[in-house]
Structure formats: structure tokens, C-alpha cells
Amino acid sequence: MSDHPTPTRATPRQATSAVAYTSDLPEEDDPLLAFNPYLHKRPRRNSITPDLQRRFVATLAATGIVVQAARSIGKSMEALYKLRKLPGAEGFEAAWDEAVEYGV
Numbered sequence: 001m002s003d004h005p006t007p008t009r010a011t012p013r014q015a016t017s018a019v020a021y022t023s024d025l026p027e028e029d030d031p032l033l034a035f036n037p038y039l040h041k042r043p044r045r046n047s048i049t050p051d052l053q054r055r056f057v058a059t060l061a062a063t064g065i066v067v068q069a070a071r072s073i074g075k076s077m078e079a080l081y082k083l084r085k086l087p088g089a090e091g092f093e094a095a096w097d098e099a100v101e102y103g104v
Contacts, residue, residue, distance in 0.1 A: 023103075025058045032061055032098055036091035038083055048075055048083050056080065057095045064103020 026032050035057070037050035048056075052073045060069035070077050084093045 023062050025062045026102075030058075032095060032102065033058060035095035038086060038089035038092050048073075048079060053083075053092050053095075057092075057099045060096065060099040061102035064100060066100075069099075 033054050035054075037053040038048075039050065040047045043049070052075065056069050056073050056075070059072040060066060063069060066080075067077065070080055083089055084096060
């Protein structure tokens, strides 16, 4: 007798990775990364810096998955969506939207 339970599904569920396909990250001189990032008036230790904004956009362009890109820079979805809507973050927002198109 086996220690494994008998499957109850007619067809076993297939598991997939969080990222089904990942392309190469854009080069540093890619026009996608030439956006004007949001500059915090009083940056804090946990601010989403211009470098992190570009890394997020690059990862998003490579994966097409916002959650994966957020994890890659160690920031929450909530923080990124808040940043996206701030006055002065239009460059970041436009790059985000374009990166999603790259990822698709």
C-alpha cells in the first residue's frame, strides 16, 4: 500500500512556473529605460529610487508579469501602484505601460 493519496481528479493538474516565458532584460541604453523617473522630494531608506524604477520596468518588459517585477526589486504592488499615480511619475507610468506591451 502506498503512502500517497489516490488522485481524485480525472486529469492531473499541471503545475507551471510563475514565469512561463522570460525574454532577455532590455539593455541599459534601451529607449524604454530612458524615461524620467519619479524623484522623491525627501527620499527615505525604503523609497523606490530611479534605479529601482528602471529595474522594475526592465523586469516587467522581460516577463510581462507585474508581480514578478515587483518581487525582483523587493517592493510591494501597493507601493508601486501608489508611485505610478503620483504627480511627477508620468514617465514611470508610461514606461510601465510600454513594458507590459514588451512582455506580451
